[in-house]
Amino acid sequence: MRPGPEATAPRHAEFDAIYQRHSREVWALVYARWLSADVAMDITQEAFLRLWKQWDGGEPILNVRAWLLRVARNLAEDHGKSSFRRNGTHPPQIMNGVRAEAALPLERLEREETFARLRKELNQLSAPDREILTLRYALDYNANQIAELLAITVTAVHMRLSRARQRLAERLTAEGVV
């Protein structure tokens, strides 16, 4: 049986609460995969839209967070399969380097350059390393929160985080970024 109009507003409010609670996590996981904020946001929106369709269709979802993260991961992988069609003959590295013609302030320019080099080095890391760094620094999650999200122990989080930071530091030092 479909919900009546009086039931729609609470459903919207409930769904919005879920969006506010989990959308940043979904974004962070997809961002860690592709290091593109726009792609991550597109996939996040798509994942939530699919969740809404399931709700609207009356299909129950027991663990919304796990469902969202799984769908987002699948969508991120699908994005990889179709990225060549989307980007044509230009690889993402070139597309990411395309900038506006307007001159940037010097400070911002330097910052953008540092970030571009950091992005390049992050891209060389493994996906688990990128994932844990994104959760730690983008979402400011502590070890317990990361452990819960990734279903690993707190000790493993500390170890992975430390190693990821070390690997990144080595790369950035070799490149003269820091």
Place this chain on the structure above:
Amino acid sequence: MNPLPQSPLGPRSQERRGSDLDPLLRAYFQAEMPAPWPELVLPAKGETANAPAPRRPQTSYRSRFALAASLLLLLSGYWLLSGMFSSYAPAPADQTAPMIGTNPRTPKLRKTAPSARPVKEKESRRMMSGAMLL
């Protein structure tokens, strides 16, 4: 004794470098995150679930119709042809005509009665007793 080759970054310095990275990484990821966080735009009520199912392309309907018509044609053709030849009956065999595969000059084999063997045994016994008498 040769000292072990040292990594350019010792564990301590690596840790320090790692902690030095914190502000840079935090600034980078915070800059990457969309701000303000975009709102989710949901489709209008029932737009997804109440929407009519997408119509099948017309080619599907046509192909099904063609399949049904061809099946109908096949069955009707079968019934028609079987009805046309239902009055056909094979001509009765001519008893006087020679059978194919038999030579008319060779005499027909005489059928032996089932009691032929006991008769033969009696005759042979009689012949044997006659020979003994001789």
